[in-house]
Amino acid sequence: MAQALFNKTAANLWVSRIIPLVLIVIVAYVTWVVIVLICANYLINPPQSLHTPRHGAGIAIIVLYSILLLLIGVTYFRLLFTVIHNPGYVPRGPQWYARQEQKTRGKHRHGRQHSKKDSDSSNEKSEGSRDPASNAYIYGGSPGTATTELAPSIRDFYTKDAFVCQGDGRPIWCSTCLNYKPDRAHHCSEIERCTRKMDHFCPWVGGVISETSFKFFIQFVAWTAVYCIFNLIVAAYFLAEYKRKTHTINVHWLVTICLGALFGMFAIGMAGSSLQFAILNTTTIENLSRRNIVWTLALYMPRPPETPPNFRTISYSAKQRLTGSDATGDQAACTIRSFAILHTKPGENPFDLGPFQNYKTVMGEHWYDWFLPIKYSPCCFHDGTDSQFTLGPVVQRMRREAGIELPEEADEEKTHRRRRHRRRRRHRSDTAGTRDAGVVQDDGPNEKVGPDTGKHGDEVDLESGLANTNVIVQ
Ligand SMILES: [Zn+2]
CATH class of the missing domain: 1.20.140 (Butyryl-CoA Dehydrogenase, subunit A; domain 3)
Structure with a gap:
């Protein structure tokens, strides 16, 4: 092998x-x-x-x-x-580096001729080393390209409103890199690294074509x-x-x-x-199974379902230390974020935003971005609170069908329905009088929207002072 x-x-x-x-x-x-x-x-x-x-x-x-x-x-x-x-590699997990250190120590114990100092320094150059100040790992092929970046933690997933998950609701785990795989990341066997939105390995440039x-x-x-x-x-x-x-x-x-x-x-x-x-x-890789792939997504539930749901759920609880005026009592609070585990229909793409919008997420907003290699693609930036990649109408429909619409989505839907309703009434009064006014054909469960549950407050709390994480699978 x-x-x-x-x-x-x-x-x-x-x-x-x-x-x-x-x-x-x-x-x-x-x-x-x-x-x-x-x-x-x-x-x-x-x-x-x-x-x-x-x-x-x-x-x-x-x-x-x-x-x-x-x-x-x-x-x-x-x-x-x-x-x-900037190849778009996902940082390896701390366990991977610990395993490498263990292997190196094992080699020394078996009577290798190299001195420990030389071996450690060569290991730092080729694989990585721990940065004691930040608990991050320094990695890179050469000293000039070494960078520090933490491997994705489980917090990077459940603080978003949606992420790609396994069947039990946890983020997807790479057993080679020993890290959580961000949405749409793929493990490249040529270079033995997980790569964000990997497209293919390109021999023309000797590297991986990824989101960057x-x-x-x-x-x-x-x-x-x-x-x-x-x-x-x-x-x-x-x-x-x-x-x-x-x-x-x-x-x-x-x-x-x-x-x-x-x-x-x-x-x-x-x-x-x-x-x-x-x-x-x-991508080229996603396209191989484009017609029958089923995506499993964890979608944040702004409130508990009113009736027992017919889908699995997962809850992430995070203890946090309170500061300032909130620091009373036991000095800690627990925030729980619950997610529905839902599946797309075979062949559906949850990231599909429509042809032109899809094109712009890769090629850029302005026409000159389409022809000149100036800026990175907009889809490289994952700082949004909703999800790592912008999600399309498929996910909105999944939320609506499961009765877990986000408050802003429900408001949008209500406004849309009101407009549509007003248009119908105007049309009927113009044609057949007001006899049928007020009859709405498409009332559905998505009209029942609960109060705002303070979702944004939760996000702020989770971002600061996270102490530990508990995952409860129901
Ligand atoms: Zn990997």
Whole structure:
């Protein structure tokens, strides 16, 4: 198993180093053909027997070619930089580091020749070390990229109003990284790390395409597709003209056409499928089971169900130390957050916000974000209180059907119903008088909304001074 893993990783590394070199050679060759052979030697400074110089066409092609090459270079290096420096890895759990330390100590005990100091320092560089001041772990491939970040704790999940969970309501656990997996995170077997919203392992850049780099990947393959089509059209047009005049074929121009067609088809396919995933708010990995996947979600219940629910629930209780004017009595309070454990229908995507909104969560809010690799995707930021990723109408429907709508959702629904009701009444009075006014066809349980339970107050309490966590499964 270990040997197979090594071979797989070594093969990926080999491919990731060879592919960029081959691409650089191909781009250099195509640049020579387009700029020197077509523009300089054929359009701007042609043999007198062929035609008069065409400076305008030659310069326009050089400018357009340079712009496209620049865009490809910028998007590629932005992609490469992000994959190396902000790959979207989920920090490993403390138990993983403890296990590594144990293994290292075990090796020493069995008479390894290396001194303990050397071994510890090499372990720090390759795997990680404890930061005594913050109880965080310092990790990173090299000293220059080392960062500190705590592994996701269970609090990061139950303080939100919704999260992806296991069947018992607990967050999903990775038994390799020994950490909780954030929503939509996937364990990558190539690099043995959980990665946020992982799309695929890309040999072009030798790393994982995740939520941080998916936008730059789309831009890179899309600009590459435009570049290939541009070269194909230029070479094909002037090759046809050259053949008409000389009855011969320039081999380099023909090779450029073949390269443009080959890489163009590949890039168009990659750009098209990646854009489709962005519009559907899914990833290459999620797409494998898109048509029949069932998501299990823990959805916060703002109040206890009025009747015994027909779904499982889970409660998270957090003891907190009170301060200031609240510090009376036993100096501590217990906050309980209860969640319904609900399942989507097969093939439903709880993160689907509609095509254009899905597109904007990946590519950005403004049109220039769609074309230039300036900012990260909006979906990289998980500081919202509702959930780690914005949830769509599927989850609203699930809440409504289970009778656990959040107060603001219920208010929205009420306002929507009132508007719809008013429109109907106006329509009826215009057409058939007021005889049927007041008859509402779609009264449902979602009209019964209880008082605000102080949800936001709970969130504030939970954020501060958390002492311990109890999970009660009902
Ligand atoms: Zn993992």
